[in-house]
Amino acid sequence: MFEDQMNQIAPANEQATSMVSGVSTLGTVSAIPYGLGQPQIMDSGNAEQTIESTIDRLDQVEQLLGDSSATPKTVGKAIDQLSNQTAELRQTMETLPADHPLQEIGNEVSVLATVESIKWNRGDYL
Numbered sequence: 001m002f003e004d005q006m007n008q009i010a011p012a013n014e015q016a017t018s019m020v021s022g023v024s025t026l027g028t029v030s031a032i033p034y035g036l037g038q039p040q041i042m043d044s045g046n047a048e049q050t051i052e053s054t055i056d057r058l059d060q061v062e063q064l065l066g067d068s069s070a071t072p073k074t075v076g077k078a079i080d081q082l083s084n085q086t087a088e089l090r091q092t093m094e095t096l097p098a099d100h101p102l103q104e105i106g107n108e109v110s111v112l113a114t115v116e117s118i119k120w121n122r123g124d125y126l
Contacts, residue, residue, distance in 0.1 A: 044096065044102055047093065047095070047106060053089075054110070054113055055109060058082065061079060064078050075120065079117055083117050089106060090110055
């Protein structure tokens with residue numbers, strides 16, 4: 001009885017083995033693409049910190065614009081600080097390689113901050 005069951009299973013194992021034999025092993029794979037390429041060696045802590053500081057300035061400007069008791073002078077000072085922070089962000093982004101993952105985030109934050117400064121200077125928020 002056991003021998004009969006083994007004989008029934010054996011052909012199924014041979015079929016599974018032939019299916020698996022067509023699959024390449026990891027040793028035959030020359031390169032595995034995974035999005036960002038090789039990990040960045042350089043320290044990006046300064047870039048991260050500058051991006052976060054710029055986002056914090058944007059949040060501060062947003063809160064001031066939503067505060068009915070904030071004076072235009074107060075908002076103007078916050079916009080000036082945002083402009084200075086944006087200039088610092090641009091300088092920091094120039095030190096990173098062009099393909100660094102933080103480049104896209106830094107550029108988007110920089111553009112957003114610049115647009116907000118332009119809108120304030122044009123009088124869009126008054």
